[in-house]
Amino acid sequence: MTYFLTQLANGLSYGLILGLIAVGFVIVFTSTGVLNFAHGSVLLSGAYLVASLQGPIGFWAAAAVGVVGAAVLGVLINALLVRNLAEANPGTAAILMLGVDIVLLTELTRRIGNNVLSIGAPWGADVVSVGGITLPTSRVVAAGLAIVVFGLLWFLFARTGAGIAMRAAAADSDTAAMMGVRPSRTGAAGWALAGALAAVAGIFLASFPAPGVAPTLALSSFAAIPAWVLGGFDSVVGAIVSGLIIGVVTALAVGYEAELHFLGRGLGEVVPYAVMILVLLVRPSGLFGRKEAVRV
Amino acid sequence: MSDLIRRGPMVLGLLVALALPLLLDDFWLQTGLFAMASVVGAIGLTLLVGVAGQLSLGHAFFAALGAYTYAWTVGDPAGQEAGLGLPPLVALVLAGVVSAVVGGLFSPISGRLRGIYLGLATIGLVFLARHLMVNLEALTGGFNGRTVEPFSVPGFSFSNAAPDYLAVAGVQFEGLHRLWYLFLGIAVLSAWLGRNLRAGRTGRALANVRDSEVAAAAMGVNVARAKATAFVISSAYAGIAGALMALAYGRIAPDLFGIQLSIDFLVMIVLGGLGSIAGATAGAVFVVALPLVLAQYSSQLPFLAAPGSGGLDAATLARLLYGAAIIAVLLFLRGGLAGAASRIRHRRSAHQRGTGGPPLVPTPSPDPSGATEPPPSQPAVSTRSEEKS
Amino acid sequence: MRNGTRTTLAIAGCCIVALAACSTKDPNASGNGSGGQSDVKAGAGVTDDAITVGMLTDLSGPFAAGAAVQVAETKAYYAQVNKDGGVCDRQVKVDVQDHGYDPQKAVTLYRSMAPNVLALQQVLGGPTSAAVLPLAQADHLYLGGFGWAGNSLKYDNAQIPGTTYSVEAANAIDYLVDELGVKKGDKVGVVYFTGDYGNDSLAGAEYAAEKRGLKIVPQEITPKDTDMSAQASALKKAGASAVILAAAPPQLASLAGVLASQKVNVPVIGHAPTFNPALLDSPAGPALLKNYYAFTSTAPYSSDEPGVKKAVDLYEAAAPKGAKGFEVPLAYAQAELLTDAMKGACEAGNLTPEGVVEAMRKTSDLDLDGLLTTSLDYTDPSQPPTRTVFVSRADADTPGGLKLGETFEGPSGKGYTFK
Incomplete structure (x- = not known):
């Protein structure tokens, strides 16, 4: 039982971090219609900033710079590239982001080399033990922070003018524009939010129990894609809930691999996608997706 | 006259492609084989994405299916991995058929999801494929992969054997040379089929679905069925492309069919210009050849740092240039490579005719005579109707 | 329509010309291209005063950093060999190509290198070397240093630097x-x-x-x-x-x-x-x-053995700020193994790719001064050259x-x- 609860806690805390990344996908997609293939390298850029600055200026200041830096990077990508596409449509935008990803990732790989840069967080390799369940402190902090961030996002979208403008633009950009919502502003806000969330996720994904900042960190954004799709592409709540589902299912598949051997080895990698395809077979618009998105 | 202008470059390109093996060394021959295999896959994807408006990131899955189907069908029944020992020609056809059938099985999803949503859903297939390739060892050879028997027709092998020695105009024709013509033939056939498909009834129905599903449904098109059909066709193309890749490699393993391959196919068609067969061809050649050429020749640039010294080395520069090239095409070339080419052609023919056509056309407009192909740039998910067919 | 006919005719004409130029008789069938007047037969990648060896490695992908260390060490090694008179009275050149951990690139670059190198000292990476190994075997080309995976023992042209x-x-x-x-x-x-x-x-x-x-x-x-x-x-x-x-x-x-x-x-x-x-x-x-x-299989960077000391001194002179790791003794050991095989081929009078593979397979007792655990025996392709490891x-x-x-x-x- 303790074992089950440990894996469950592992999965939930990991799932909350996946949720941070998946929400970034959702916000960029709803605000500018872009499938952001460069999300992973934005995440890595933020984490790299933190790791390389934490020595000289301390962890907390570095974390602030990293989060702001990733947000600015997102805004710049949107303003300089996405808005200047020769023809704006989701297909070309997605490929544009692939190009951006190649450039960013190549440069970061060159800078990091084969080092694993320490993120220098104050929680180090500490762990918290409650009733026989041991969880890394970083994961507990991550879970707490993610819940706070999700609360703030709710407040932003439900209670502030800027957030309502973003939602309106996402739901119907033409009507929103007629009502005075500036799509350039909501787009920039979306990219900034997504970049900041990615950097926060990056900090925790580079903290213990993970080793630090290495180029492979950029791949972690791929792990959030099933969560995004499962949640329904355009639903922030869906992304958070699906993040949790994917996190838990993955942790249990790995934890009980010995018992699930008949399904083949290396189950942890395929299970998120298997869950995603199964859900889409039943609900093509995902768990929380708007029906409009797929209406025939 | 317009017929010659239209066909001229194509015929010339074909003649050049026929003659090239006489001049090229192995590096370029191998590059050409990979490029032509990719051309077939890219045409299939551009029919799905550009014509039907459906996005797929599962192309690598169907390529893998085709590759392993081919290897399994021609495989030695007594060999290490299972095989049927059937003739290669049967295997090539089967590669397309099996991929098409599996593409059809996916229709509950491919018929209901639209555009970019389908694209993301199909990512799952690639990871599923990897799991199967690694775990179904008897069939696939597991992570080590399995060897692929060379292609042959009775009396002639597309490898270095049977006949052992073959020369054309003094150039010895080895396996790579012979495969070149096989690949060229299949690529041309795929392009021809793709063109007819796009211009025919099916293509028009798919274009209607892309532009407005409601309007298409009102006109009597079964929307779900049309979308599933497009997916099946594109899967068949991917299967053939996979079989060609298997032949070009000589040995296949799960690592060859990762998500990167799906993404590469998508890059090819978007760079080339969505929906255009010629664009898909140009995009495939660009995506396959550019990194290879950069890798091959960038090391000769004098101003670069030695690898490992921490400076900007040739390999890093090549990768950066590749990324920058993708960005530049998308920012500055409307309609991708095909769009740019048709603009140039348009401009030139306007000059030649000396008629009152606009001298510098900022955006391409369809030739009123209908002789030139319609502008290929159609959004993957569009709500506006621009098609006039 | 007339154009179509003309095109068809033109293509048909070309085909006839091409067919007329066809031949299935090999004019060189009686003998291989001989290697000039010297008593050593020279093959691909060998001229009268130079030998080219290849490294097909990953300088832009996930293993770029470690690969760069090996490239630096290998180049330093051959610079020293050349200073001491080279191999078989020839200077050794290293042709380095980057496959970026992409099998497609690896295969294509292999095609460009194979006709111009005597041996490949290294093809780095699992999927990349798996794609290249069968081709290299068909070409009888020595191929080393792709890691220590046991399935490379299927290939007689593959060199394993140590055990599996x-x-x-x-x-x-x-x-x-x-x-x-x-x-x-x-x-x-x-x-x-x-x-x-x-x-x-x-x-x-x-x-x-x-x-x-x-x-x-x-x-x-x-x-x-x-x-x-x-x-x-x-x-x-x-x-x-x-x-x-x-x-x-x-x-x-x-x-x-x-x-x-x-x-x-x-x-x-x-x-x-x-x-x-x-x-x-x-x-x-x-x-x-x-x-x-x-x-x-290879000694750690800090080993006191003379072979490792030589490797480390060479590296620290060539790349004073470079990363220190197992790649340094590994690259040095591989360069030693290849040089030994090339010397063997030279002595046998057959400085060709096949000759280098043959020479490697005749090596029954090679001691690398502590770079590897024991002396190495490459005579049986189905067995690793040693079974002893460093702890x-x-x-x-x-x-x-x-x-x-x-x-x-x-x-x-x-x-x-x-x-």
């Missing part, structure tokens, strides 16, 4: 039982990458566990997984008394750290690619210092982070049979 991952893992199990007090019936976890590297290690561990009465708890991962919490919990639940990790440094840091945080202090064993000295400064550092053992411990004050303990060969390492 499977033999390393089998020796590790022996060492656990004989030296570290692991008892019959205990469980040993194996956390491994899917692929030729990880699965080879697992095969060796499973063989040895059966011989020594242990039980293996396998956990498969991919390079993408850098958080080993779930794997560590599973190993703790199974009660593993040791772990073998056939993965990369990020996984090692995570696994060792999580195990230590759960108060599971058991030996963690890795291969050469598992470790990186930078990990000792990470939060997992203390756990590694306490529990990490490296089982490797090292993590040490913060040693350059390269690993301190050499001893060389070791156990009964399972000796007896492991290759499928």
